[in-house]
Amino acid sequence: MKEQWLPGSALAFKSTVPMPWMPVAPAIAGLPTLTHAQAVHFLMTGERPGKPTVTPPMPEYRFDKADAEAIAAYLKSLSR
Secondary structure, X not given: OHHHOXXXXXXXXXXXXXXXXXXXXXXXXXXXXXXXXXXXXHHHHOOEOOEOXXXXXXXXXXXXXXXXXXXXXXXXXXXX
16 A cells, blocks of 8 residues: 555664664655755755754765655655
């Protein structure tokens, strides 16, 4: 079912050493917290509006503009 795509969930693993850690993967279907332009910027730089860069275990992706545009468009399309 489309409404169950990429809903986010608690992670089943934890860091083995002390560090900042995001224990929950956020919902990304439709990119509910980002505009298309913000999503493209995030995918190219790792920077989110009003927040620090990504928290482990999320890697800091550095896509080129064409790939970031395509990924953002695809994820936004999942909300329809």
